[in-house]
Amino acid sequence: MDATILIHWAEFAVRWLHVITAIAWIGSSFYFIALDLGLNRNVPGPADGEEWQVHGGGFYHIQKYLVAPEAMPEHLTWFKWESYxxxxxxxxxxxxxxxxxxxxxxxxxxxxxxxxxxxxxxxxxxxxxxxxxxxxxxxxxxxxxxxxxxxxxxxxxxxxxxxxxxxxxxxxxxxxxxxxxxxxxxxxxxxxxxxxxxxxxxxxxxxxxxxxxxxxxxxxxxxxxxxxxxxxxxxxxxxxxxxxxxxxxxxxxxxxxxxxxxxxxxxxxxxxxxxxxxxxxxxxxxxxxxxxxxxxxLPLRDEAPQEEAALSAGQQALIAHSDFEDVFWLVQGNCAYCHAAEVSYPGIAAAPGGVVLETEAEVARHALQIYMQAGVSHAMPPPSQAFLVDEDRALIRRWYRGEGLEE
Structure with a gap:
């Protein structure tokens, strides 16, 4: 399997894990902050405060001790692994x-x-x-x-x-x-x-x-x-x-x-x-x-165009590929109306993801994203606004992989 695709799925898996654990950490953090601030502290006894709560059909009686209760419990639940x-x-x-x-x-x-x-x-x-x-x-x-x-x-x-x-x-x-x-x-x-x-x-x-x-x-x-x-x-x-x-x-x-x-x-x-x-x-x-x-x-940039940074050897090779011209015009016809310095599509204020695809150098720099979004998958362009046939997507894949080059 293509290593690029494996890396893409690894990113997805780790991102999903990150979101799941973040929900657990932030959820428990928010709950305890709300609990601590909402305690009824006008209660007799050694407790610093208490709270009655109802959730899921049950009732919970929670007490907070600044130091510890008279009998130290053998089991304590530590809220740390969510953060780690x-x-x-x-x-x-x-x-x-x-x-x-x-x-x-x-x-x-x-x-x-x-x-x-x-x-x-x-x-x-x-x-x-x-x-x-x-x-x-x-x-x-x-x-x-x-x-x-x-x-x-x-x-x-x-x-x-x-x-x-x-x-x-x-x-x-x-x-x-x-x-x-x-x-x-x-x-x-x-x-x-x-x-x-x-x-x-x-x-x-x-x-x-x-x-x-x-x-x-x-x-x-x-x-x-x-x-x-x-x-x-x-x-x-x-x-x-x-x-x-x-x-x-x-x-x-x-x-x-x-x-x-x-x-x-x-x-x-x-x-x-x-x-x-x-x-x-x-x-x-x-x-x-x-x-x-x-x-x-707020427009602060000079009107004069800035000099583009030099392309890497790999990016230069993508431009030199025999299929690049065809790929470039596919991108211009199907992607550049949104992915532009000045977006022409109504309702979009800036190029999605900050990706601009108006020049050959910009297409080469974002080759991986074009490959993943429009070559390997059908994520882009939106089907209601543009259309790429299977042959077009195959062309993008062949271009990115460097296939079809003459020896």
Whole structure:
């Protein structure tokens, strides 16, 4: 079987796993935040609060203890594997899609002419660096001033957002900012929250009084994870929205997404805490989103066409293929009305996926996508708007595979 097809299915499998584990992690996180904020704390006894809930035909009586109940239970359910599995599957997807496909998705010679291994090294190292900076920030004196620390953290996020756009494609830049943030969140669970909870449990089982600092530290990191979740979701989906990742201001858009995530989460957090609806967050969210929309279409690029980056040897070979001219005109007749710098098809504001197919070089650069979308499968073009017969698709396959060339 074609190795390209196997890689494509591997990507699908890992992406599916990533989505499944992310649903489990985010779902449990959102549930516990809502539960903790909604507890009735006007109850007698040692419990910090309780809640009665109904779901699926049953009733649940939940109690929270700041330290532990009088009798420490032998069995405890630890919520950690959801986070670990989400991060591991996410890194696997990053490797399959952006490292294996570095030439197509990660490297933009117009931004930084990197070798494949240099780009991969920057990608991996940035995730580690992000965690180190964040962890040291939390352990600094600013850890006792959470509002100030969050402002400094936001400044770090803005710096990384800008930095990623200086070395990677716009698509990869936003995706990496999401991976950068998700790495912080999972490292919080693996290296701070769970270890601190285990220290408290061990002290209780040994009859010692746990130090309250462990719970305080874990609570701070958990709060950060709560407010970072929504921006991560947007950034992980951003590769579907070229108006976000292919904009001149993509790094500012990505930064504003974090502010919008904070306003949305704050609304739900205060609602769960029964502190009344904070309707001002709706106005703030709308204003931030309006700014993002405006930035996405603000024309900043020079009217003069930019010089195209040099083609790789493989891309040059695709143009030199005897079938290229026929393939090129198939693409122009069936794809370029949507995949253009200025889209002519009504209802589409920008080229889907940021893929433009107007020149020979652009067709060669996106050969793999043309092959997968229109050669191997019938995903493109939309059958109601264009038509490729089987012979046309066979031509695309033969061209991409380099078949039919004269010796």
């Amino acid at each position: 599995a989400t991060w591991l599957s996410g890194v696997a997807l990053l490797a399959v899609l952006y490292w294996v496909g570095a030439e197509l998705y990660l490297i933009d010679p117009n931004v930084a002419d990197l070798s494949i291994w240099a780009a991969i090294a920057i990608s991996a190292a940035s995730l580690v660096l992000g965690w180190v900076l964040y962890d040291r920030l939390c352990k600094s004196p600013l850890g006792d001033r959470p509002q100030v620390m969050m402002l400094v953290l936001f400044a770090i996020i803005v710096a990384f957002s800008w930095g990623y756009t200086q070395v990677f494609t716009g698509r990869a830049a936003l995706l990496h900012l999401g991976a950068f943030t998700a790495t912080i969140m999972t490292a919080n669970v693996a290296m701070i929250i769970i270890p601190n909870q285990k220290i408290v449990v061990a002290d209780l089982k040994a009859g010692r009084t746990p130090d309250a600092k462990y719970g305080k530290i874990a609570k701070l990191r958990s709060t950060h994870n709560n407010y970072l979740t929504l921006p991560v979701i947007f950034l992980m989906l951003s590769n579907h929205y070229p108006l976000a990742f292919a904009s001149e201001f993509n790094w500012i858009i990505a930064s504003l997404i974090f502010l919008m995530g904070v306003t949305i989460r704050h609304f739900f957090n205060t609602m769960h805490a029964r502190g009344g609806y904070k309707w001002w967050t709706w106005g703030a969210t709308t204003a931030i989103f309006a700014a993002i929309v405006w930035l996405s279409v």
